[in-house]
Amino acid sequence: MPIHNEDEQLTQQAFAFITHESNSRVLYGVLKRLNVRPGDPNFDDAVSEGRLIYVAVFKDYVNAFGEQDADALRRYAYQRLYWRLLDWLRASTRRLSHQSELSDTVVNQLQNTEATAIDMETHDFINRLIATCTPTEKKLLSLLLDEEMTISRAAKSLHVSRPTLYKHRERLAAKLQTHFPEFF
CATH class of the missing domain: 1.10.1740 (Rna Polymerase Sigma Factor; Chain: A)
Structure with a gap:
């Protein structure tokens, strides 16, 4: 005690x-x-x-x-x-x-069918664009859109010069205008 x-x-x-x-x-x-x-x-x-x-x-x-x-x-x-x-x-x-709840923003996005339709259109557009690209252009698009890299960082990642990537970017812009005139 x-x-x-x-x-x-x-x-x-x-x-x-x-x-x-x-x-x-x-x-x-x-x-x-x-x-x-x-x-x-x-x-x-x-x-x-x-x-x-x-x-x-x-x-x-x-x-x-x-x-x-x-x-x-x-x-x-x-x-x-x-x-x-x-x-x-x-x-x-x-x-x-493990206990997170849906935020109001997420709930609003799920309920907003217009936003979902726009996302589907964007996804469809990108898939159609990728179908027209060369392998290098696909890599460049992936780095610029998915990884959100700058041209300089993408050039280092792909082991090419920046001017080369600028040429690829110009070709992508030309393809966009040729194959998808409805967006311009």
């Missing part, structure tokens, strides 16, 4: 220690380093979890070193809090990623 009282007393000392202004700064410093700000939706949960971790770290420190050097304890606690809160944030992010 005395062990239980000693543990309770150590827990009370830990809470008294972490709620002191100079010691609570450690927790808020860790939260700042982790980019958890007061406006974030999980800020309050992170503070609560951080306090519980801070108490456990305090108890571990006192049990391991048997002394309460406040400066040494704050340095020790900072790194422990950082790693444990980082693990907690990762776990909560993993949990939340």
